[in-house]
Amino acid sequence: MSAYLICDVSVRDRAALMNYLKLAEGTVEQFAGRYLAQAGALTLLEGDWSPETLVIVEFPSIAAAKEWYRSEAYAPALEANAAAMLRKMLIVEGVAHPD
Numbered sequence: 287m288s289a290y291l292i293c294d295v296s297v298r299d300r301a302a303l304m305n306y307l308k309l310a311e312g313t314v315e316q317f318a319g320r321y322l323a324q325a326g327a328l329t330l331l332e333g334d335w336s337p338e339t340l341v342i343v344e345f346p347s348i349a350a351a352k353e354w355y356r357s358e359a360y361a362p363a364l365e366a367n368a369a370a371m372l373r374k375m376l377i378v379e380g381v382a383h384p385d
Contacts, residue, residue, distance in 0.1 A: 288345065288346060288379075289344075289345045289347055289377050290322075290377065290378050291355075292375070292378065293342075294337040294338075294373065295337070295338060295340070296338045296371060297339070298369065298370060298371050298372060302370035302371075306366045306369075306370040309362045310360065314354060316357075317357065318346050321342070323340060323341065324341050325341065326340075328340060348379055351377045
């Protein structure tokens, strides 16, 4: 069942962010992930949530998302992200639809 990685990102340092993106580029695809939303326009409908940037990545499963996050491929980017951004991140399991 698909899983969705959701990140609420606030940029700390634009140059450090560019370095993070360079390091992270391509790692998602190595784990069968694909970007569904990445820094697009946001429209608040309810509540007081005001993310600067949202990123949503679809993975084939929660296990695949965790494998990506803990991978050697992503490790250099993960190490670089603290200087680049403040980030809240979670994984949510998708809904199974009957065929």
